[in-house]
Amino acid sequence: MDQTRSPEPDGPTESPALVVAVTRTGGFAGLTRVWTAEPREDEASTWIALIGRCPWDETLDLDPQGADRFQWSIRARCGPDDDREAELPDRAVQGPWRELVDAVRDWASGGAS
Template sequence: MPRYETPGDGSDAITSRNGDAAPRIVIAVVRTGGIAGLRRRWRVEREPEEAPEWVALVERCPWDQRMDAGEQTGADRYVWSIHAVLPDEQREQVVPDALLQGAWRELVDAVRAADSD
């Protein structure tokens, strides 16, 4: 089974380690920031026919919404980079911790829970 990874800087597609496009549904979350500035990563991979609930979670998120935390930014705050590869599209968004709510929070919590299993 191929393994998929994100580039870490949030700028590239999720790809397999050998560089092929990901044939599965892949959702990756990277949290940066905090007092220590540590980076944490979680990822879920599923076959498209086995993952309608993951597709629904991704589609509920407002991917085209501009993310601006206003005055709630700071060196010690978390930032969440969210990448989703579906069969027909790829999405990417950076969400400040202050705006991680609603559909974004549901998606992040689901990925974190699935990756800890």
């Protein structure tokens, strides 16, 4: 009996080296929005610089301080062993965080090349 096997892939399937996901919850309608950017390798240095400017280790009070405020969850994978996560109240999304959030939203909407 002749046994045939399906051809094996040329190599392991790799996940993107750089991925940034932004999730926004809350607000008046309580809707959740998610934006994700998976920049190409030739764009990585710009994105890594954006990610590096954010104060990932800063401890924040997550109390939204008011009704209908957004909460933000930001996750960045900069390589196989470099995952970063932050949970932010709306008032903390400024400076480097705002730049990163805006870049991800622009990329997800097709604004990036």
